[in-house]
Amino acid sequence: MRTGHDLELVHVTKRYGDTVAVRDVSHVFQPGSYVCLLGPSGCGKSSTLRMIAGHESITEGQIVLDGVDVSRLPPARRGTAMMFQSYALFPHLSVRDNVAFSLRMQGVDKPTRHGRADDLLALVHMTDYADRLPAQLSGGQQQRVALARALITQPKVLLLDEPLSALDPFLRIRMRAELKRLQRELGITFIHVTHGQDEALALANEVVVMNDAVIEQAGPAREVWGAPRTEFVARFMGGHNVITLDGGKVALRADAVKVGRTGLAATVTAVEYQGATVALTSETDAGEEVLALLPEEHFFKNPKNPGDAVKLVWDEGRLHRLHT
Numbered sequence: 001m002r003t004g005h006d007l008e009l010v011h012v013t014k015r016y017g018d019t020v021a022v023r024d025v026s027h028v029f030q031p032g033s034y035v036c037l038l039g040p041s042g043c044g045k046s047s048t049l050r051m052i053a054g055h056e057s058i059t060e061g062q063i064v065l066d067g068v069d070v071s072r073l074p075p076a077r078r079g080t081a082m083m084f085q086s087y088a089l090f091p092h093l094s095v096r097d098n099v100a101f102s103l104r105m106q107g108v109d110k111p112t113r114h115g116r117a118d119d120l121l122a123l124v125h126m127t128d129y130a131d132r133l134p135a136q137l138s139g140g141q142q143q144r145v146a147l148a149r150a151l152i153t154q155p156k157v158l159l160l161d162e163p164l165s166a167l168d169p170f171l172r173i174r175m176r177a178e179l180k181r182l183q184r185e186l187g188i189t190f191i192h193v194t195h196g197q198d199e200a201l202a203l204a205n206e207v208v209v210m211n212d213a214v215i216e217q218a219g220p221a222r223e224v225w226g227a228p229r230t231e232f233v234a235r236f237m238g239g240h241n242v243i244t245l246d247g248g249k250v251a252l253r254a255d256a257v258k259v260g261r262t263g264l265a266a267t268v269t270a271v272e273y274q275g276a277t278v279a280l281t282s283e284t285d286a287g288e289e290v291l292a293l294l295p296e297e298h299f300f301k302n303p304k305n306p307g308d309a310v311k312l313v314w315d316e317g318r319l320h321r322l323h324t
Contacts, residue, residue, distance in 0.1 A: 006031045007052070007157055007189060012061035014047050021047040023213040024061070029157075029206075034183045034190045036200035036221075039210035040236065045193045046161060048210070052191065053082040053159050065156060076102075081155035085162045087146040089134040095121065096130040099148045120148035123182065140171045147182065158183075160192040164199060176202050197237055201225060209233050226253075229323050241290050242322070249322040254279075256318035257292035259304065263313035266290060268304050282310055 007029040014022040022044040029035050037045040050056040052063055054075035063071045070078045089098050096117050097104075103113035121127050124144040134142055143163060150158060163179070164172045180203055183190045194200055200207050201221050208218040209232075217224055217233045228234035231242050234251040241252045259280070266282035269289070278299040280292045290312055304310060 006066070007191075008062075008064040009048070009052075010062040010064060012048070012051060012063065013059045014044075014051060014056065015059045020213050022051070025213075025215055026061075027208065027215060027218060029189055029191060032187050032189060033205045034180065034203055035192065035206045035208060036204035037191065037193045037208050037210060038195065038197065038200045038236075039216075040195060043210040044213040045210045049082075049159050049161055049191060049193050052157070053080055054078050055082065076153075079156040080159055081150040081153050081157075082159040082161065083146050083150040083163055085165060087134075087142050089142060089145060089149075091134055094131050094133060095126065095137070095145050098134065098145055099152055101149065102153050116152055117148070120152050121145075123151070123185070124148045124178070139167055140175060143167070143175060144178075147179075151182075151186070155188065157189045157191060160190060162193055162195070164194070164196075172199075179203060197225075209236065211236070227320055231322050231324075234320075234322060239293075241288075243284070243288050243290060244286065245319070249324065251320040251322055252290075252314060252318060254291040254293040256314045257290060258313050259292065259294065259302070259310050260313035261311060263311035264290075266310055266312050268306050268308045268310055270306060271304060280304060280310075282312065284312075 009025050009027045012022060012025045013020065025048065037048060039045050047056060051058050054073065058071055062069050065079050090101065093101065096114060099120055100113040100117040103116060118127065118130065121130055124147055126141065126144050126148065129137060129141060134145070137145065164175055167175060176199065192203060204221045206218060207221045207224045209216045209224060211232050217229045224233065225237050225239065228237055228240060228251050231249055234240040234242050239254055241254060241257065242249055243252060264284055266284045268280060268282045270281040272279040276296060277293045278296050280294055282290050284290060292312065
């Protein structure tokens with residue numbers, strides 16, 4: 001017997017004509033987890049989300065929620081809710097009526113649906129704005145309303161399609177904390193599509209990295225960032241060098257690279273002061289680029305400039321062999 005609201009993709013494929021957007025993807029999303037689908041544009045993450053929601057049909061495979069195959073069910077009967085990137089609020093309806101809209105479509109009486117909408121507006125700290133129109137709200141406030149509207153159907157899984165992309169950087173960080181709080185308080189699974197590595201690391205219990213229509217790696221955020229399995233994941237997640245040693249590819253965190261008296265010969269190509277650290281980029285004799293993130297006090301004791309010859313050194317235990 002399955003327990004909780006686990007969601008499973010079983011050999012899911014999506015084709016658009018001759019183009020394969022998602023190729024034979026299988027994955028189990030654990031109940032009550034915050035999952036980020038992460039990857040570059042065109043990797044298949046949004047198509048995957050839309051198939052889970054029912055806004056795209058699947059070509060092959062199954063989508064299973066709570067042990068029930070929901071692949072052919074319409075969106076309203078799946079137990080999922082989706083918050084769109086555009087928020088898609090009705091401009092002529094008040095905030096309260098926007099949030100209550102799906103209950104109105106279900107024939108729920110006005111006092112009941114407004115009571116439920118007010119509960120959700122309190123959850124997202126928007127009670128004082130219940131009678132306003134969407135045009136009278138800021139981008140961040142509109143996002144909170146869209147969240148409340150998605151949650152009013154009490155979904156088992158909430159799907160978020162790049163929900164922070166329209167916000168300025170300061171507000172984006174504030175809303176990350178809000179999303180994390182909501183997910184923790186509600187205890188339901190959030191599946192959040194993003195192309196931002198920092199966003200995924202800040203939010204997710206599990207990061208699912210997609211590339212070229214397949215899942216390249218999935219696991220806890222710290223594991224995916226700290227122990228990438230492939231060259232793509234190492235490069236995409238950032239903070240790692242990929243270099244060739246003993247005939248194989250290895251990942252090496254940039255903060256593990258030091259400048260020493262002996263080591264791998266390289267030439268400095270760029271120096272960037274970043275406050276607490278200095279990013280020193282160099283090129284080895286083999287033509288591979290290596291980034292070192294050096295504590296600023298160490299760098300300025302013996303500063304380097306582009307064109308300088310350096311020796312790069314690291315603890316061998318920090319090397320991480322990659323699968324090809």
